[in-house]
Amino acid sequence: MSTKKDFFQARAEKFQAEAVNLKSTAAITGWARVLSFVIVAVLVVYLINDRELMGAILTLLAYVPVFGFLVKKHNQQKHERDIQLQLTRLNQEEILRLERKLKELPDSSAYLDMDHSYAPDLDIFGRHALFQLIxxxxxxxxxxxxxxxxxxxxxxxxxxxxxxxxxxxxxxxxxxxxxxxxxxxxxxxxxxxxxxxxxxxxxxxxxxxxxxxxxxxxxxxxxxxxxxxxxxxxxxxxxxxxxxxxxxxxxxxxxxxxxxxxxxxxxxxxxxxxxxxxxxxxxxxxxxxxxxxxxxxxxxxxxxxxxxxxxxxxxxxxxxxxxxxxxxxxxxxxxxxxxxxxxxxxxxxxxxxxxxxxxxxxxxxxxxxxxxxxxxxxxxxxSYIFPQVKDIEGFEASEMKHPLLPADVAVANDFGLKGKGQLALITGSNMSGKSTFLRTLGVNLVLAQMGAPIAAQSLSFTPLHIFTSMRTQDNLEESVSSFYAEIRRIKQLLDQLSGEQTVLYLLDEILKGTNTKDRHAGAIALINQLTQSNCLGLISTHDVELAELSNDHMTNYSFNSQLENDEINFDYRLTDGPCKSFNASALMRQMGIIQE
Known part of the structure; x- marks a missing residue:
């Protein structure tokens, strides 16, 4: 990043210096225009007073192209100065993008449709969003x-x-x-x-x-x-x-x-x-x-x-x-x-x-x-690469990172999913990286499917219809609970499965708004339905019992944490198999909720 940052910083400084020079040049031209106008005005008044109307008109007509030239030149110099200032700003904003300080760029929330199939969950629009990155x-x-x-x-x-x-x-x-x-x-x-x-x-x-x-x-x-x-x-x-x-x-x-x-x-x-x-x-x-x-x-x-x-x-x-x-x-x-x-x-x-x-x-x-x-x-x-479009009914990625995270912070993971009905069940402890991983996959596929490069070492994919359910919230105005909002979102997903294009779903912490017994039963029913439909996807959950399901289309993955000296450490690496470590008790102990 430092090389690119230095490149854009040097350009910003160059354009800023050129803008200062053009401002001085435009000021000189502006004064020349004013002075020439005063001289011609005095001459025209003198000729009119001397009853030389034709001479006054000819003088005025002769001055028109001169005045026009000076006006055009002055406007052109101001225009060029403004362009240099804009180029300065553009290169300064490139540095903000490299540092992922996207909130300092213009907000793109006007494009956000809360009913869209993936935009609200994947940060496509908003204050820190993919739109601002591009x-x-x-x-x-x-x-x-x-x-x-x-x-x-x-x-x-x-x-x-x-x-x-x-x-x-x-x-x-x-x-x-x-x-x-x-x-x-x-x-x-x-x-x-x-x-x-x-x-x-x-x-x-x-x-x-x-x-x-x-x-x-x-x-x-x-x-x-x-x-x-x-x-x-x-x-x-x-x-x-x-x-x-x-x-x-x-x-x-x-x-x-x-x-x-x-x-x-x-x-x-x-x-x-x-x-x-x-x-x-x-x-x-x-x-x-x-x-x-x-x-x-x-x-x-x-x-x-x-x-x-x-x-x-x-x-x-x-x-x-x-x-x-x-x-x-x-x-x-x-x-x-x-x-x-x-x-x-x-x-x-x-x-x-x-x-x-x-x-x-x-x-x-x-x-x-x-x-x-x-x-x-x-x-x-x-470091971004252009993915390959292939007829593989899914995708295969290596060293994939989240594009909205700074390069030195984002953690890379390999992952692939191919074939209709295939489901990756991701279990993991709190804050271990499950939600971020789902968004990493989703955002990179959005980039890939618009023709842009992605944050990965490689990606092969088939164009897919992306559907997410991650940030469902209650709505007091419509008297909608968070659980009802979530199942309504899932109903939208099920309605889309009859389409011609294969659906890729990304579901985070499914059915989290209800009791353990109903959540488990509902999750099993949903998984069975999805693995028999025109779709493939990922489901993250705390419900580790779901990993014990016997389903030929389901594969278990997990994110784990390590507890050392009362400190919880995360590596944010995707691991094969169900989660073996959970940290809820340790987190509550750190916060003083659970007393030893």
Whole structure:
């Protein structure tokens, strides 16, 4: 871990230094922009006072590209500084992940469905969860897709295709991190962020005013009329006050579209950030020389006739004009040449041409971003391996550890289970590692079935439908006891056994909420039913008498503890056969509950 930690620390320090330099450069450009504007403003006022209206207008028009260049340069420098800051943050967060300080990363509890077949028990979402270990991207669609992949196992072909893509991207740290850094620009602290599709709906609504035919004529005639007046003033010595006629006419026309424009411009800052992020991602995908089948297929979906990044850039340019409507230079030119009509017309035309393609472009960016996140995860966890998908009706793993535990803390175990009806009964003392082992197996299989690498030396597996029952709790609001919650959970498992896909169940301390006699009888009945069904799985229990069952499909394993000098020691190693040591009395003695 130290090597990777040093690698990410060095990158964080480099990007932080670059951000400081860019901040200074952007400040110089900003002052140059202000100074040039003041000089030109003084010159224009002087020319107008000297009745040199044409000279003032020509000066203003000549300054527009200069001012535009300075604004663009200043924004670009601030943008590059922000990217360097995001890269700094990303590398600092990689260190947190290596140290498994996942609670310091954004919470993913919003994705948690308490009725899901395994997510609540395996820490897939929450404050210290698998989602936080993998996710680096801020695009909502990418996060939603990652949550879907973590919640819905892929088939064998999808798993192999994702593995191939992730292996290709894993060494490309700069490419992956830049994708994540640009996605972070979309954050909106003051209000809920809208998706691209929601923004497009707003564009469709607020550009409908341009559907009327007379606006097409107006956006041509109004600028020509103003230009004619300017020429007449300059060439034929027409009184300069005639310039206020086109200004008055344009103002009246523009008032008709003022409300839609006002609504549209409210969303511009957020939409521009979102478009910038997608534009960068699309450009990066278009230019990359991919080799894996999945990445090539994704790339082809944004390059089939229309270059997606160029189209997004066209929309951004038009929207940038609206963003700068409050600018003095834009205001003067708008009053003379009705620029709002031209800009709205361009946005309307863009929507007509491309709105049906946008959904596919976004899907490509979002899926590629998830694969890039999985690749970053793969690069960071150098000891992880990609499992093999085989037709073995189960799995076989060696040196398997829990991915959410620090590498120097997690204990590795070998384990395999093959064949329908096979059941591993795990007995053990308190705190010996039974529950953690079940989660170790479950979390690694979730990773494997989404196409990611796992914390093991090897794993061969068949895609399985995972079902867990570990953290069942009572519910006072629904008047549900913990025992009833558990048997209701088990009923969900039994209902799923009739499906086509083989179920892997992980049941922890079954029927713990009832008396010993009923728990034992119920456990025997459940074991007999499971070993005759389309499933295989593990059951942990304190009920060591269950290990004496005569069942050809059941194999006994255990976790044991050693009591030395009133100290309880655990090795957290899975052992063949039933548990031979229990520590409940010793624990109660340590706590002073049992008096010698």
């Amino acid at each position: 996710n680096r991207n801020e695009l909502q669609g990418s996060k939603d897709l990652l949550a879907k992949w973590l919640s819905q196992p892929a088939n064998a072909e999808e798993i192999k295709a994702r593995q191939e893509a992730v292996k290709e991207l894993a060494p490309q740290t700069d490419w992956n991190q830049l994708l994540s850094a640009h996605s972070a620009e979309i954050k909106e602290k003051k209000k809920e962020s809208l998706s691209i599709s929601q923004h497009l709906d707003i564009i469709k609504r607020d550009t409908q005013v341009m559907d009327k035919g007379y606006w097409t004529t107006a956006k041509i005639l109004l600028p020509l009329f103003a230009l004619g007046i300017i020429i007449a003033i300059s060439a034929f010595e027409l009184d300069y006050r005639w310039i206020f006629l086109p200004v008055a006419i344009n103002t009246l026309f523009l008032r008709a579209i003022f409300s839609p424009l006002l609504e549209l411009t409210k969303e511009m800052p957020q939409l521009n950030r979102l478009l910038s992020s997608y534009e960068y991602a699309l450009t990066a995908i278009e230019k990359q020389d991919f080799q894996s089948t999945l990445l090539l297929n994704l790339q082809s979906r944004i390059s089939n006739g229309t270059q997606a990044s160029a189209s997004i850039a066209q929309l951004k340019v038009s929207l940038d004009f609206l963003t700068n409507r409050g600018n003095l230079i834009y205001g003067v030119l708008n009053s003379l040449f009705a620029l709002d009509l031209l800009v709205l017309g361009r946005i309307k035309n863009w929507y007509t041409r491309h709105h049906q393609e946008v959904g596919q472009w976004l899907e490509v960016v979002e899926e590629t971003s998830v694969l890039a996140d999985m690749a970053s995860f793969t690069f960071a966890e150098a």
